[in-house]
Amino acid sequence: MQKSNHYLFIEAAVQRILSNDPEATSFQEEFYRMKAGLAGEKKLKNTLSDFSFKSDYSIFYNFECVNDRGFTHQIDALLITPYFILIFEVKQLSGKLFYKPLFHEFTRVTENQTHDNFPNPFDQVYRHKLFIKQFLQKLNITMPVLQLVVIANYRAELDISLEGFPIIHLSGLPRHLEKLYAENNHMKVNIDYICSQLKRLIHPLPARKTLARCRLKSGVLCQKCEYMSRMHYQRGFWKCEKCRSKSRVALLETLHHYRVLISPRISNKELREFTGIKSTFAASKILTRLNLEKYGATKGSYYLIPEDIYYKGDD
Template sequence: MILLARQTSELQKILEVIVRRLPRTYNEYFNYNEHLRRIKVGFAGEQRVDAEWQELDLPSPHYILHDFQVINHAGSTHQMDTIFLCPHFLLILEIKNITGILSYDASFAQFIRTTADGTVEAMSDPFQQLERHVAWMKRLIQQERLSLPILHAVVLATKNGILTEDFKGQPIFHVTGLRSRMQKWLELHQPSVKKGEDLFRFANLLLTMHTRVKREINVPLRDIVKGVLCTNCVDGQPLRYHYKKWLCPRCGLVDRDALIRTLEDYRLLVGTKLTNKSFCEFFAIDSPNLAYKLLQQLPLKAEGIKRHRKYWILD
């Protein structure tokens, strides 16, 4: 049972809006676009591993939590790509979508990639990350008085990541090896949680502890293209509001979802609070009266009257 499904991150959504609204001539446009590309590649790799679980014959009961995030007692963040929980063990997976020749120096905790063009890149050590997650999970399991082995592994989501001899003895394998690893682990570990309700209780405890951690990013609000934009035209073509419809003067698109979509852009880039003034600025509307009428069409909570009126975007 999937208790926590994987979702597109807020950071990816923010970057998508920034890239869509930034002029391509903006000096940081490439950096934002590259950041977005890397996040999308990583997300695609995670989805590739998620799909593999559907092919496996898993013990019952079992629970899966994807992209589990929690803040520990010291205020630090733990982000675990996948947690698999069954009566035999708890498994934490770190998913990497890395291409190239990979090597590892355990003495220096150094994870290295050599790309096709010979570029050598140092990367964060995923085994150190996993050991940190395992230590946190052990304390929680002991606190809940459960007896459950904790396993961990790095999964490569692409076959184009080539592992060298350095990784012998390390918990790392390609996604196609998940089936055989699971079979070995299930054979090695007999069920240690006898009561199904105990496992369910612990899985739900994890679910209640899950907290989406906001990733800070510099949003170039002054430089983004304002207005309600056409989804067909790629260079920030604004729509016109005419006879209660949003129309594109260039391609003729009639967009019935334009207002809601732009409100989501506002939420991602600015926040959940609006005023008539901030609405006019972001939506590029000249008439305060028209802005007031449009605001009434949106799922907002309103407080105050006249020029002191404020709005909040509903969840």
């Protein structure tokens, strides 16, 4: 599952932010929320992968772009079929969900009776819907653009006030799709053209936060110690000074942190400052061994950290 730049930023921030930073807890909370959201999107992906579609189809997950007016759209999933386009908003909320349509107010009541208002998902998808409609209009294509809020947490309870609105539990998605196919069988468009045009719109959005370098821990940090202790290079391995565990990839994760939190460019000096490696020669050997692309010569030279420097798998 493609993680957004914002997700990668928050994930790395939680691992690197100084524990006494006033915002450390709020980053942690945001990370939990985002992790739950990603889990919901994965569940949607599984359900859609298992569905036998009645036509050609294409799905874009985490579709990010900027519209003509410079505002951003972040669509959880976008399903393109020859008969209709369906915009998904995935929610991994728990508790009981209520809706006051007149006020566009969306409320969650938890088990211990806490009331929280949430950004109204219907208004969120509606905004995306107008955008997709305009996009189709420009291509001279007329076809139904539909919206659906999917609740990925089966424990969540939907209040009757939500009846009649495009919101369902994930388990009901296969039947809902069959219904949409049955109701929208008039038009048939070539989805290849639409998809190629949509691909051209994709514009991965930058993280919505920043963190100054001085708020981050330095060093190659130990994953097993939850990034609380440093590791040192010893005979081909990085070894934790606390739990003594060894890692071959800890430095790659450190470079990933640097890329996501600070910059994709790193100089020899910046590498030494961030990792704690003392010798210029050792740092330069590491950079060469990693095969990072080098730009510029002598003083102002820097290396480019690739996006996939540290691949943790699909977690």
